[in-house]
Amino acid sequence: METLPRETIVDALEMRLREDILTGRHPTGSYLPPERELADGYGVTRTTLKHAFGRLVQAGLLETRHGVGTRVRDYARLGGADLLPMLVRHSPGWLGEIFEVRRSIGALIAGRAAEKATAAQCAELRELLAVVAAAEGGDPVQLADVEVHRALARATGNRVYTLLTNTLFNAYVPMRSHLVGPFLDPEAAHARLAPVVEAVCAGDGAAARAAADAYMSATERIMLDGLGLE
Numbered sequence: 001m002e003t004l005p006r007e008t009i010v011d012a013l014e015m016r017l018r019e020d021i022l023t024g025r026h027p028t029g030s031y032l033p034p035e036r037e038l039a040d041g042y043g044v045t046r047t048t049l050k051h052a053f054g055r056l057v058q059a060g061l062l063e064t065r066h067g068v069g070t071r072v073r074d075y076a077r078l079g080g081a082d083l084l085p086m087l088v089r090h091s092p093g094w095l096g097e098i099f100e101v102r103r104s105i106g107a108l109i110a111g112r113a114a115e116k117a118t119a120a121q122c123a124e125l126r127e128l129l130a131v132v133a134a135a136e137g138g139d140p141v142q143l144a145d146v147e148v149h150r151a152l153a154r155a156t157g158n159r160v161y162t163l164l165t166n167t168l169f170n171a172y173v174p175m176r177s178h179l180v181g182p183f184l185d186p187e188a189a190h191a192r193l194a195p196v197v198e199a200v201c202a203g204d205g206a207a208a209r210a211a212a213d214a215y216m217s218a219t220e221r222i223m224l225d226g227l228g229l230e
Helices: 006-022 035-042 046-059 081-090 094-116 119-134 138-155 159-179 186-201 205-227
Strands: 062-065 069-072
Touching: 006 046, 006 081, 035 046, 046 062, 046 081, 081 094, 081 159, 094 138, 094 159, 094 186, 094 205, 119 138, 119 186, 138 159, 138 186, 159 205, 186 205
Parallel strands: none
Antiparallel strands: 062 069
16 A cells, blocks of 8 residues: 555545545455554554544444444444435436436525515525626526525424435535536526526415426536536
């Protein structure tokens, strides 16, 4: 095994171990080699190794049992959505499945928001939508668009929808710069999203779901085209 650069030693070791787990070099259910052997192989101290282990335990990829050892966790069976950003970094192929969930959750949230949104929440949605049109540059427009979706989730009155929305957007973070296509033109981005907000504020659940589905499908096509995955 190649010695890791010292300037980012824990980060580099965490990344290397994570990659070895996700590629199956350390299979699910298997125990990692003894700490001294691993540390020597990577050219790090056992303290550094323990720090990297701690991060991977927190991420849900490893579990450590005192006196037994460190085992690779069955993250596909036991892991949560918080693993998505890491999995997307490992394999962009996860994006297709994330987009599928994005479409269904987005439509569900819009329909629910149409039933529950208050006048104050509609005013907030329209203000945030105006920011999308006024933003300059793909990244600011993309971030402004995200805030509209967060507000839509809040308007449902269900905090779980808000957390799900946050999780899906966090999953995009590793690839965000490659998914900026739908946001390069502020006016076009505003025009795609406006029907969702207007249907929600009109209290029309069916129209809100349809508008959200159209928005999600249109932006997904642009994003996948930018990634060369269509």
